[in-house]
Amino acid sequence: MRHVPDPAVVARIAETLRGARRLLFITGAGISADSGLPTYRGIGGLYNSQLTEERFSIEEALSGAMLEAHPSITWKYLHQIEKTCRGAQFNDAHAIIAQWQDAFDVCVGLDHKSGQDLA
Numbered sequence: 001m002r003h004v005p006d007p008a009v010v011a012r013i014a015e016t017l018r019g020a021r022r023l024l025f026i027t028g029a030g031i032s033a034d035s036g037l038p039t040y041r042g043i044g045g046l047y048n049s050q051l052t053e054e055r056f057s058i059e060e061a062l063s064g065a066m067l068e069a070h071p072s073i074t075w076k077y078l079h080q081i082e083k084t085c086r087g088a089q090f091n092d093a094h095a096i097i098a099q100w101q102d103a104f105d106v107c108v109g110l111d112h113k114s115g116q117d118l119a
Contacts, residue, residue, distance in 0.1 A: 017100075025097055034091040038084055046084060052077065 017023070030039070039045045047058040054073055060066055067074040090098075 023100060027093075031093050032088070032091075034093065035088045037088045046081065 033039055051057060052061050052073075054061070056066070056073070058077065061073055061077045063074075
């Protein structure tokens, strides 16, 4: 069931934002989960605190050091992630942020800890 926001709350937020010059969105993996993109961890995550078949954490398997030492391991999990994410679509949150990016000076970046966009 999809949550429908309270129109009065949306109106208050819109009024507050009209005076803003800049917006900063700080998101986690959940913003893309609604698009069908799995998170690395958590309920339904790709790795759920489990080790890879080679007994590495996913962070180790995807690291630059692993790519240099054992590229086949890194590429194996990059391929797995790409295959899982293939066909995902933008969701409402992405669309709203994209619209606001055009209207405001929105800071877009990457959360290096989680690897997720800060858009």
